[in-house]
Amino acid sequence: xxxxxxxxxxxxxxxxxxxxxxxxxxxxxxxxxxxxxxxxxxxxxxxxxxxxxxxxxxxxxxxxxxxxxxxxxxxxxxxxxxxxxxxxxxxxxxxxxxxxxxxxxxxxxxxxxxxxxxxxxxxxxxxxxxxxxxxxxxxxxxxxxxxxxxxxxxxxxxxxxxxxxxxxxxxxxxxxxxxxxxxxxxxxxxxxxxxxxxxxxxxxxxxxxxxxxxx
Ligand code: AP5
Ligand code: MG
Ligand code: ZN
Numbered sequence: 001x002x003x004x005x006x007x008x009x010x011x012x013x014x015x016x017x018x019x020x021x022x023x024x025x026x027x028x029x030x031x032x033x034x035x036x037x038x039x040x041x042x043x044x045x046x047x048x049x050x051x052x053x054x055x056x057x058x059x060x061x062x063x064x065x066x067x068x069x070x071x072x073x074x075x076x077x078x079x080x081x082x083x084x085x086x087x088x089x090x091x092x093x094x095x096x097x098x099x100x101x102x103x104x105x106x107x108x109x110x111x112x113x114x115x116x117x118x119x120x121x122x123x124x125x126x127x128x129x130x131x132x133x134x135x136x137x138x139x140x141x142x143x144x145x146x147x148x149x150x151x152x153x154x155x156x157x158x159x160x161x162x163x164x165x166x167x168x169x170x171x172x173x174x175x176x177x178x179x180x181x182x183x184x185x186x187x188x189x190x191x192x193x194x195x196x197x198x199x200x201x202x203x204x205x206x207x208x209x210x211x212x213x214x215x
Contacts, residue, residue, distance in 0.1 A: 001026060004111070006112040012201065014085075029084065032084070034071070035049045056167040056170035058088060065096075068086050072105070088179045110191045112195065114195065126139040127159070128148075129157065132156075
């Protein structure tokens with residue numbers, strides 16, 4: 001299964017990808033997670049990316065295309081993968097198409113999560129992430145048993161730097177300008193599948209797995 005999860009910030013890409021990883025045993029490739037790891041490790045790429053990420057702007061196409069191209073050639077992607085947060089611009093989508101054609105690994109589907117803007121803001125402001133294992137939570141919609149503590153590993157939960165109201169607004173603008181056109185791009189390739197992302201987490205997962213069964 002070779003899949004792209006498309007959708008605005010807070011649509012549930014990471015949440016759904018984590019469950020699909022469990023279900024299908026294929027890796028999640030999240031450019032956001034990879035960039036945040038590079039920032040933490042203070043690599044040259046991380047240092048360059050940090051300013052863009054803190055501002056809610058996109059990191060340059062060349063940087064993200066490079067890291068994804070490298071990642072896709074690793075052994076664990078041979079059985080499939082779930083791209084989360086990539087591609088995000090038409091040039092990234094074109095580059096991905098070239099890479100996957102060369103690797104003879106065509107995409108099976110592009111799942112686009114449809115969520116209203118008000119809900120996105122509420123999801124992002126209430127999001128918490130485990131510092132240790134990376135599991136995502138929401139203070140209302142997916143709360144841990146004990147506030148501030150990860151159910152899975154007892155790690156402490158933190159709020160992402162870019163989940164501040166002002167930065168969220170800018171990320172949403174960037175999405176509409178640069179990423180939303182990818183729906184038409186993948187519609188033209190007959191790969192686009194729209195899913196109602198407003199439903200509860202488990203229901204969205206059911207909708208995705210149901211449509212993957214018939215492709
Ligand atoms: P990235 O990390 O990709 O962030 P994003 O696209 O803004 O998306 P999020 O991770 O915020 O949202 P999500 O859809 O994963 O939602 P989640 O599942 O967590 O990118 C960050 C930055 O890195 C970018 O701004 C850019 O600078 C850079 N970058 C990354 N990729 C790049 C690229 N390709 N090119 C250039 N730059 C790039 O859910 C959110 C919350 O909602 C959680 O609390 C969750 O519990 C809750 N929730 C989820 N689903 C539901 C539901 N159905 N009902 C209720 N609550 C729900
Ligand atoms: Mg995410
Ligand atoms: Zn954890």
